[in-house]
Amino acid sequence: MGRNLLERAQAGDQDAFRDLTEPHRRELQLHCYRILGSLTDAEDLLQETLIAAWRGLPRFEGRASLRGWLYRIATNRCLNALRDAGRRVPAEPVPPFTPPEPSRRGEVTWLQPYPDDLLEQLPEPAPGPEARYETREAVELAFVVALQRMPPRQAATLVLRDVLGYPSTEVATMLGTTETAVKGALQRARAALDGRRTAGQPALSAPGSSDERQLVRRFAEAFTAADVDRVVALLTDDAWLSMPPAPHEYHGIPAIADFLRTSMAYPGNRRTVLVPARANTQPAFGVYHAESDQVPAGSGGLIVLTLTGGRIRAVTRFHTNHLMPRFGLPEKVG
Incomplete structure (x- = not known):
């Protein structure tokens, strides 16, 4: 300086x-x-x-x-x-x-x-000698x-x-x-x-590795096909699904499968498109829905995947359409 x-x-x-x-x-x-x-x-x-x-x-x-x-x-x-008691807390969707x-x-x-x-875009100053993470x-x-x-x-x-x-x-x-x-x-x-850490938890997948890309591709294919069985086959036994700002959380494969079957059945003919992104150093997707193949798909939030040991340990579905441009995601896709 x-x-x-x-x-x-x-x-x-x-x-x-x-x-x-x-x-x-x-x-x-x-x-x-x-x-x-x-x-x-x-x-x-x-x-x-x-x-x-x-x-x-x-x-x-x-x-x-x-x-x-x-x-x-x-x-x-x-x-x-x-x-501040007046801190903004988002309304539950x-x-x-x-x-x-x-x-x-x-x-x-x-x-x-x-x-x-x-x-x-972060600078790379060396962390202090007592940094642990x-x-x-x-x-x-x-x-x-x-x-x-x-x-x-x-x-x-x-x-x-x-x-x-x-x-x-x-x-x-x-x-x-x-x-x-x-x-x-x-x-x-x-x-x-x-x-809050899991004892003996397998190592995280390396960002951008071939293993990560393959797992993420399989998730996208299963999710857009509304194939719940294929989605949950990619999850760890202790996986969880959360949906901020909604407070609902589903823990374990049976609970997640139950939610996915309910949500993917509405409406029955809806087309889903996933556009790759990255958030918090983790693989992510912009989610888009359309009622038919004849109309563009509109934004439906962002999914972030937490991977561990070659499987998906957490699916976080953010209902934050207003943030989509911050991830380079369009408002609609064809």
Whole structure:
């Protein structure tokens, strides 16, 4: 960071401020997404962070790095948003059919996917020496969901320490607390995260590998053919299906098969098209439906697949048509 650039920005030069902060925008957005679980909220909080940084820059004394200072602002803005009782919670969608009774009703209904295209735009600063998770693992849906189920300060502590690798002393300064409190929160967060992992779980499929491509192709063929038996044959025994912002979750092959048979039967002659995409470093599809072959298929959300050991462990169906352009997906397909 050039001293002259910082001084110009502190004097009110907006171009200098943009040059200072632009290298950090994408990673700050991802940081907000991890804590909030929502791409829409992360984009809003990124803007709030930059506005706060612009207003506070004249008081920045350089005792910490500019990057660390920005992370401090972003983290506390996210925590404030989570404390806000008026935080936007999406309305539960009403399905056009009567779904079977879910295995449970999930509480993380605000979850949204994160486009891989944004991950590819990230800078590659080396994580701190105390980081425990690689970027891929720390943006997968299971990790983000686990963060949402933690108390917010625990989640923020885990991200700052184990994902970004900031030392406990610096995390304590960022969160306005003590190093002892940081260590306690980190211990509880790690225990909560480890408790949600499956013992002996097979390794994840390598992104873009031939095994992944073959499994994803087989899923697409079975799903577009509405062949429930072929779909569930690709699942692990403990697979689950969720549909944010709907709270319905279906766990295990019988429950998932029951839901798929009900949903795929409505309406009986509907044509389904899947367009490949990627989200949270995982294979995904834009979903499109049409009543016949004579009309274009309209968007019907996004499916993200979690793969493990050569099978599909989770199917997450996002009812978020407004986010489709963020994944390079069209509004309609022929």
